Structure formats: C-alpha cells, structure tokens
Amino acid sequence: MRIHRLHAAAAGLLAELAAAGCSPEHPPIQSCEPGDGLVPDCRFQNPEDLVPAPGATEILVSQFGGMAGEAQGSLVALRPADGRIRTLFPDPAAAPEPEAAWGDPACPPPPAFSPHGIDIEQLDDGRHALYVVNHAGRESVEMFEVTPGADVSLTWRGCVEAPENGFFNDLVVLRDGGFWVSHMFPRDANLLWTVLRMQLTGHAPGLVYRWQPDAGFTAIPGTAARFANGVEKSADERFLFLNSYLGSRVLKVDVSRGEVVASAEVSSPDNLAWDGGTLLAASHLASLADSMSCQELESGSCGFRFQIVAIDPADMSTEVRLDHAGPPMGGATVALPFDGALYLGTFAGDRIARAGDPGGRP
Numbered sequence: 001m002r003i004h005r006l007h008a009a010a011a012g013l014l015a016e017l018a019a020a021g022c023s024p025e026h027p028p029i030q031s032c033e034p035g036d037g038l039v040p041d042c043r044f045q046n047p048e049d050l051v052p053a054p055g056a057t058e059i060l061v062s063q064f065g066g067m068a069g070e071a072q073g074s075l076v077a078l079r080p081a082d083g084r085i086r087t088l089f090p091d092p093a094a095a096p097e098p099e100a101a102w103g104d105p106a107c108p109p110p111p112a113f114s115p116h117g118i119d120i121e122q123l124d125d126g127r128h129a130l131y132v133v134n135h136a137g138r139e140s141v142e143m144f145e146v147t148p149g150a151d152v153s154l155t156w157r158g159c160v161e162a163p164e165n166g167f168f169n170d171l172v173v174l175r176d177g178g179f180w181v182s183h184m185f186p187r188d189a190n191l192l193w194t195v196l197r198m199q200l201t202g203h204a205p206g207l208v209y210r211w212q213p214d215a216g217f218t219a220i221p222g223t224a225a226r227f228a229n230g231v232e233k234s235a236d237e238r239f240l241f242l243n244s245y246l247g248s249r250v251l252k253v254d255v256s257r258g259e260v261v262a263s264a265e266v267s268s269p270d271n272l273a274w275d276g277g278t279l280l281a282a283s284h285l286a287s288l289a290d291s292m293s294c295q296e297l298e299s300g301s302c303g304f305r306f307q308i309v310a311i312d313p314a315d316m317s318t319e320v321r322l323d324h325a326g327p328p329m330g331g332a333t334v335a336l337p338f339d340g341a342l343y344l345g346t347f348a349g350d351r352i353a354r355a356g357d358p359g360g361r362p
Helices: 002-018 191-201 288-296
Strands: 038-041 047-052 059-063 074-079 084-089 115-122 128-134 140-147 153-161 168-173 179-183 207-212 216-219 228-233 239-244 249-254 259-265 269-275 278-285 305-311 318-324 332-338 341-346 352-355
Touching (some): 047 269, 128 168
Parallel strands (some): 115 168
Antiparallel strands (some): 059 074, 074 084, 341 352
C-alpha cells in the first residue's frame, strides 16, 4: 500500500515537473509599474543575489546565467541614489591578474562566467573579498578583491574548482580567506529522480563544504540537507545557517560540534541576509512546477508568491516581514536591507524591486 501511494505521489510530481510555462495561477509579470508597496527596476538579468559594497553607496548584483551555465552572466554595481548601473565583471577593458594570488594557485581565470551566490567580507589582512559561485565553463568559486570607494572596482585574484560532482549554490567568506559553500546535490545526478527522492523520502544529498588553503574541501558534519541552498554565518563564525530548500527548514549548525542545534520552519527558503542582528530568508510559496517553469522565462518576471521571513538567530523564532504575490515581481530569492529599504532579487526575471523608501523603513 505504501509503495502504491509513493508511485501515485511520484506520478503527480512528475506531471507537475513536466508542465510547460508558468502556472495560470502565477502568470509571468510583464508590467514594470510600481504596486503593492514595491517599486521595480527592470534593467537586470536574473539578479539572483545581492550584497552591499564597502562604502555603502552601491549594491553588488549577481546576474545569474543558469544552473548549467547555459548563458553568460555578470557582476554589476547598482547605485540606488541615482539608479546608475555599472558592469564590473567580465570587463573586457580589464584583464585578469596574471597569477592566482588567492585560492588554488593552479586554478586559471574563468573561461566563461555565470554567477550564482555571492558574499563579501573584510579579511583579517584588511582587504575586502568578494567570492562568487560560478557555473559556466566549470563549477568553481571565483575570488575577487574589492577596492572600496564611491565607485568600487573588482580585481580577479584566483579561484577554486569544485570537487568531483560538486554542484554549488551559495557561500560565505571566512575572514582567514577560506569559505563555506552549499552543495545542492551531485552534479551528475538525475534531476527528476533526485527531486522525487528529496520530496517524497527525505533523501538529503546536500551539504556544506568548508574550504581552507591548507586542507582543500571537507564536508561539514551536521549539514545534510534536502537541496542545500542559502548560507550565512554568525559574527564569530561559530554557527552556520543553512537553508534546506526542499526540506523547508533553516538549520542552525554549530560548526565546532558538527551538529544542528536549532532550526526554523520556513517554506522553501532560498537566500539569507543579515538585517542587523536578524536573519532575513526569502521564502517561496509555489509548486515545484511553478518554480522550474519560471526558469524558462524569456521576459518580465516570474509571478509566484513569496515571503520575506525574519528569523531570530538565538531561538530561531520567525516572523513574516513581507508577503507578496503578483505584480510587480514574484519569486524573490534575496532581501537585502540597504539605506532603510529592502532590495529584492530574483532567479528568474529582469528586475530588482525595492520595498520601502530609501532612508526610511521598509
């Protein structure tokens, strides 16, 4: 009886995954008019992740090219004060450094570029580092030095290629130059079968790797996840916060002990960002078919409902800060506090949306 129920559930999920186009309940959004407290800026390519640049005048944007690196992406800087956008990488006018000063000395400059998760940190030596998950040409973490200023600049400093079958999503930079990076599931796995197992049996092939210059990649105990997604760290780098996307949990892992010490229930959590002492999780409230079909979007924005959920890192209690469906944007992947407003990115669409007034409160 249990097998029959499993087969029926599998058939239903496969039918969902095979659906073409966005669900009629969540059609693509083409209008770029403000609405429901959100102001869109429709000049981007899948702005999946956002981080503040040092100097607090610009937001660094990861323009996603796809999980398989099927399209070129880029890193751009948005200055909210006047709306200016600058391309930072790839920049044809600026050649990469001739040697890899960071990461693996044997890792060459990227042959192609499709950024995904990004993170910025001031290292122990005082320099600012931006690390980027790259899917194009190879699976890697690309490392850039950020030169602060009114107009920040990036210099490619090195990279690290993923271990065999590594399939990365998001990362956090450690102050000693290492990083933690989420591994969704094996890169050579059958997508539909893997998703079915994660959805229906609790299969948890995802995890978080630690990378250090002297040790390479090691799996962090306690980070098994059903589609490991967004990651963040505590200020003392003791705790790792990990989004289990298909497990609908945000896990708090004590890295020194290698175990989950608390968790929060959040529907399909994507990326995490700090808002002072509170974590913000972008949460998807959509069918898997909606989410996957939006990856085929050619214009406008994916339309499905999302929430921005505030999490107290001490006790992992939650509060919904924003709940939105429909125009002017759906499918938010990140909520970045910046100058008193929230800036929302998405994995599928041409826009960033602002919630709240700059200099005020969201």
